[in-house]
Amino acid sequence: MAQEITGKDGVKRYLITLNVNGDAHSVLVKGNAILTNVLREQLDLTGTKKGCELGDCGSCTVLLDGRPVDSCLVLAVEADGREITTIEGVAANGRLDAIQESMINHAAVQCGYCTPGMVLSAKALLTRNPNPSEQEVREAISGNLCRCTGYVHIVEAVMATAQGRVTPDDH
Amino acid sequence: MYVPDFEYHAPKSVAEACTLLAELGERATVLAGGTDVLHKMKVGKLAPEHLVSLKNLDELREIREEPGRVVIGALASHNQIYTSQLLQRRYLSIPMAAHTMASNQICNLGTVGGNIVNGVPSADLPPILIALNASIHLQSANGDRSMPLEDFFHGAAQTRIEPGEILTEISIPDQATTGSTYLKFGLRRSGALAVAAAAVSVQVAGDTLYGVRIVLASAAPTVLRVAGAERSLVGRRIDDQLLEEAGYLAEQASSPRDSIRGSAEYRRNLVGVLTKRALRKAIDEGHA
Amino acid sequence: MSDNHKVIGRSVPRIDGPEKVTGAAKYTGDLKFPNMLYGKILTSPHAHARIVSIDTSEAERLPGVKAVITHKDVPALKYGLSPARWDESIFCSDKVRFVGDKVAAVACLDEDTCYKALKLIKVEYEVLPAVLDFLHAMDEGQPQVHEEYARNINTEIHQEFGDVEKALAEAHHVRTDTFVGQRTYQSPIEPHSAISMWDKEKLTIYSSTQSPHYFQHYIAREFDMPMGDVRIIKPYLGGGFGGKLEPTGLEFAGAVLAKLTGRPVRTFYDRAEMFAHNRGRHAQYMEITTGVDKNGKILAAKANFIMDGGAYTSLGIASAYYAGALLPLTYEFDNYQFDMFRVYTNLPACGAQRGHGAPQPKYAFESHLDNVAADLGIDPMDIRIINARRPNTVTPNDFRVNSCKIKECLERVRVMSGWDEKKKNLPLGRGIGVATGSFVTGAGYPIYRTDLPHAAAFIKVCEDGTAATLYTGSVDIGQGSDTVLCQMAAEAMGYRYEQMKIVAADTEITPLDFGAYASRQTYMSGAAVKQAGEEVKRQVLEMASAMLGLPADDLECADGRIFSKSRDGKSLSFEEVARKHFVLRGPLLGRGSYTPPKLGGNFKGAAVGTSPAYSFGAQVGEVAIDEETGEISVVGIWDVHDCGKVINPRLLHGQVHGALYMGMGEAVWEEVIFDDKGRIKNPELANYRLLTAVDMPPITSEVVDSYEPTGPWGVKEVGEGATNPTLGMFSNAIFDAMGVRVNSLPLSYEKVWRALKEKREREEYARRQASARREEAQLETGAATLYANPI
DSSP: OOEEEEOTTSOEEEEEEEEETTEEEEEEEETTOBHHHIIIIISOOTTSOOSOSSSSSOTTEEEETTEEEEGGGSBGGGGTTOEEEOGGGTSBTTBOOHHHHHHHHTTOOSSOSSHHHHHHHHHHHHHHOSSOOHHHHHHHTTTSOOSSSTTHHHHHHHHHHHTTOOSOTTO | OOOOOOEEEOOSSHHHHHHHHHHHGGGEEEESSOTTHHHHHHTTSOOOSEEEEOTTOGGGGOEEEETTEEEEETTOBHHHHHHOHHHHHHOTHHHHHHHHSSOHHHHHHOBHHHHHHTOOTTOSHHHHHHHTTOEEEEEETTEEEEEEHHHHEETTTEEOOOTTOEEEEEEEEOOOOOEEEEEEEOSSSSSOOOSEEEEEEEEEETTEEEEEEEEEESSSSSOEEOHHHHHTTTTOBOOHHHHHHHHHHHHHHOOOOOBTTBOHHHHHHHHHHHHHHHHHHHHHHSBO | OOOOOSSTTSOOOOTTHHHHHHTOOOBGGGOOOTTOEEEEEEEOSSSSEEEEEEEOHHHHHSTTEEEEEOGGGSOOOOBOSSTTOOOBOSSOSSEEOSTTOEEEEEEESSHHHHHHHHHHOEEEEEEOOOOOOGGGTTSTTOOOSSTTSGGGEEEEEEEEESOHHHHHHHOSEEEEEEEEOOOBOOOOSSOOEEEEEEETTEEEEEEOOSOHHHHHHHHHHHTTOOGGGEEEEOOBOOOOTTTTSSOOHHHHHHHHHHHHHTSOEEEEOOHHHHHHHOOOBOEEEEEEEEEEOTTOOEEEEEEEEEEEEESSOTTHHHHHHHHHHTTTSSBOOSEEEEEEEEEEOSSOOOOOOTTTTOHHHHHHHHHHHHHHHHHHTOOHHHHHHHHBOOSSEEOTTOOEEOSOOHHHHHHHHHHHTTHHHHHHHOOTTEEEEEEEEEEESSOSSOSSOOOSOSEEEEEEEOTTSSOEEEEEOOOOSSSOHHHHHHHHHHHHHTOOGGGEEEEESBTTTSOOBOOSSTTOIIIIIHHHHHHHHHHHHHHHHHHHHHHHTSOGGGEEEETTEEEESSSTTOEEEHHHHHHHHHHHHOOOEEEEEEOOOOOSOSSTTTTTTOOSOEEEEEEEEEEEEOTTTOOEEEEEEEEEEEOBSOSOHHHHHHHHHHHHHHHHIIIIIOOOOBOTTSOBSOOSTTTTTOOOGGGOOOEEEEEOOOOOTTSGGGBOOOTTGGGTTHHHHHHHHHHHHHSOOOOBSSOOHHHHHHHHHHHHHHHHHHHHHHHHHHHHHHHHHHHHHHHHSOO
């Protein structure tokens, strides 16, 4: 259990450890602090977006122990001690992941607001299932709403990544 | 949006959780996956003084086979159910129902226990579990009790859980059913609440129906078993006319209301269509 | 036209791609400033109510609250976007006019405290009867939304071109249909936010805006400041679609809160507040009459519309004019009448949503045209080809159309979709429909009256020539304008895209541009960028001429190399020439600007709908319908567009996909639903039914070879026009599948089911009547026989 600390304001806070992208962060949060907000406001990891705050849009998707979840529906205290991957943790040492390359090359990015969540959902799918069908790709990203692309190029980009072609022919 | 202040607790064991809940009574809300509770808190429909998290109770996440039954821990997530090989082998209709529930992200968080205790008539798992004659186990500081899941729901979004009680597991008895399925009609193909839904289980031998359970979701103030439609089928030879009539009886027994998802009239029509189609699917495809 | 372009016409990767896929891209709500406060706006819970009193004292006492403001603390000057009707205030003082109207605001140390403080502001209301049904807003005895606008009429339009009555009288067939559209909302995934801060008398606002310039203009006006003291910066923007075109309470209240506290203030909407602020698509009642000759050629058309404007004007006057102005584009006819009332209601204000004003009228007209075709027994594709507009024509309302390949689009989509085969062979329950669309390539006139150019740009080449930065006031809201404009700059300079940088959408650094609306940037901003690039190139060639000792007109610059056109081997790199230029002649800069020519006729409202060029497109969609439930499965959609020269094919098709996605949602799924108190019942993305990846059908998008003579390299728009055919296309595909027409949007499963049920009941009734008549006839015959043959 996280250490409880009661401030002079009488508010109880919790000293928790968030393991984010391989780094252990000790942060002090109120019980009602939402994981999205703690990542954004306290750790400055603003790649995790706020779109609806109700689990409808998936912009706040992070991987919690490898599985995509809407971080807007997770209390930070509930994530104490767990492994979190945010979009900032997908590219390694400045090298883009194949799914990121593919998203760029297929023009699967428009406004980019859904993109971090989309990349994480796709990444989790490809880790679990390296050869998904188109339907499996669509299902895996169906919790990530995109208002710009009609999902056409996004689905193409994920399928192409699975097939090892991150650059389309017309590129 | 913001979540109103509360006192947070994360007991280490079911017993500790029960003691805590007994102490806090109605001032406490249990937090499992959070997809319903936090949603309600954010939109201002719930503001408990205490939130009792079950996150440490790993023993409630297990899905296992025991003599005479299959047990699903109340904290099993929808995706855990969807990907459970045991459930896929024994009752594929349960994983398939879990899969229709919501987006991948929500299915990784939400739990079967939460889906049941939330009590709403549009919940996706209770109908198929009731169709498979599931019972539930509740634990509290005063002891524990079991009841058929069917008896758990009553009135508009009301359940029989008492303050201080925790739903710990769902149990599906071994049975003679030959097929079961859950058909949901939503207005999108993902992340949509049911406009109407029907779960059925059937016991078929030759061309005759010997046993049948029909359970409707989003068709009445609470999840609804339709005994009249069931009776009309038992011992009868299967044909399209028979299933059509059962659908009609289910439709008659339903009492949906007008909502943003559809008028009462439309939703009643869907009940009939879904019941008929679910019966046909369970008869033809087994547990699917 | 030469097509040896090195940079344009290629699907280069987006310039902002790496930042966006790594999460590094900062949107307004991601920015933080030292000492920053959080601000939120208190809104009305009533659709229509008089404000009796406001007590902020309790909120002010809450720890962490730094400022609470109401109408007493802000300028009283009314604002709006359409200058003819400024009717909105920063905060309501006398009464509130919709659920969500702005009443007060707070600035606090953190977000949670804002929500708590809002609850502590006590507003006493006297609830008034509300106008919620726009079809009755003009009736006698209805409450007045604004006292100064009688019968709740916000805009009234009566236009007639040619002689409509005469043409209808002479027509072979005249038909009238009525349709009703729904309210939809843009629903960008990024919520609106703004960060306001002051440095003495200078105001800086970072905002999720589609137009820094209009924000600058209207904010300066509201606070009575020189424009030069207002700086608007657009960081990355998460989609707009029309919803972020005008300043909101976030900027106005945020600026006042920042001034009072002396600290930066971040104000923001959550999702439900976005729905309440709205400015989405107007709901419209649309009555259409056309007269055709026996071949289906349209002789005259009449459009009689009423539009639900909501509580304020926003950009709604333009929406009202657009609704009728764009109707005569895709088909040629000389006689046209357009009547419109835009009315006030006690609902959120509507504004410009992708396709501004046009998609619903197009739905009505395209559905109506299929009905006419059915009356005459003409194939829907043929009636469109018969009426298709030709290039170099003028519409009855005086729009000059230069390039126009609508006929080729129709012919191509006919083949691509397998139209003729499907039309013959599809079974009941499967259907195929076609519709056309067209849109402006930028508005011919600005939103407020000014003689400023519409776009300007400059290019600064780095002193060693290894990079060039494009400075433009244009706004990338996701559509990819930063990328496309860098391609255009590089092409014009003879440079490489990969070495381009861009600074955009900051009123203090970048030159004027009206921003992202009316599908204007590739053409208008592009024209300015092309001119700037050409100025750089001219200087580079002059410098190279001196360096090589060759005449400048013998030199060419492409792909970063300067070479002689006449002799081999003589060449220089762009970098060395640019560096030399810097050393000898000073900074290498290019400048450009664009002003459209005078466009349009001389009647009232003639300006709306004018544009230097128009895009055209045709769509076919195939649907499968579940007769028992009305569920619509989309089998496929085919789109063919005439959008002039294509700068970046992948980005262009992405625009078509996105426009189609939005149109598809509006056609069948999306709707803002209100209860009987004027409250939105579904202010969430799931219940509003934004479609997911599993809902989308296969989409095939193609372009026809096209060149717009007035545009830079021949470009035209694509981003909005592709929304226009989609609603009508769905209506027609459903009609084809089931033989029933749903006359209101959205064409929901339930409406389709109900239409089928009513059709079955009609048929059943007709059958019964027929058999009753038969029996009667038999009885009579029997009786007659009886009488004739007495036993």
